Amino acid sequence: MKRTTVLAAALLGLVMTLGAAPAMAAVDDDREVDPLVAAVLDEVPxxxxxxxxxxxxxxxDMELTVPAASGLSSWSVGSCTTGRICAYSNTSLGGASLTFGTCAVHTIPSSFAVKSVANAxxxxxxxVRNGSTVLKTVAAGSWSNVSGTVTNLRCLL
Structure with a gap:
């Protein structure tokens, strides 16, 4: 009888310990729970x-998905990958593209006519410039159609 009581108490303690972990502790990966996920979990049981x-x-039947960089304003823009600057041969991010991953002044080959630009x-x-003349300025996380001859893209921090 004593052994059964001790075994039952140990099993109950184990269940209480494992079952008492908050939902946020159930995360399988090394990342922390996003603050928005934690806030919604607190609000909606x-x-x-x-x-x-x-x-x-x-x-x-509800799901919450937070983008990987929720604390940052870095996003892909259309087909322009996050962190890059993209020049397109057609309007509205269409056609062929040239992409750049560094923040610098990038020369556009004369054989490539730029019609739209994305800043991801x-x-x-x-x-977006012709020589040193600014044709258009594209903010982070956005895109724009461009008119005129584009000779270079100048990235500003």
Missing amino acids: GGVVIDGRHAVWPKL RGSGSVQ
């Missing part, structure tokens, strides 16, 4: 953390 950026509420960086702007 019944949520289950999938990873640091995802949670689901099965009874509500997290900050700063890109000047």
Whole structure:
């Protein structure tokens, strides 16, 4: 009888210890839970953390997904990958593209006619220029159609 009681108490203690972990502790990866995920979990009961950026509420058929860089303003813009500057041969980010991963003055080959530009960086702007004349300024996380002959793109921090 004593052995059964001790075993039952140990099993109960184990269940209480493992079952008492908050939902945020269920994250399988090394990342912390995004603050937005944590806030929504606190506000809406019944949520289950999938990873640091995802949670689901099965009874509500609700899912929350936070972009990987939720604390930053860095996003891809159309087909322009996050962190890059892209020049397109057609308007509205269409056609062929030239992409640049550094913040500098980038010369556009004369055989490439730029019709639109995307700035998928997290900050700063890109000047679309003909020589030193600014034709258009594109803010971080946005894009614009361009008219005129583009000879270079100047990245500003």
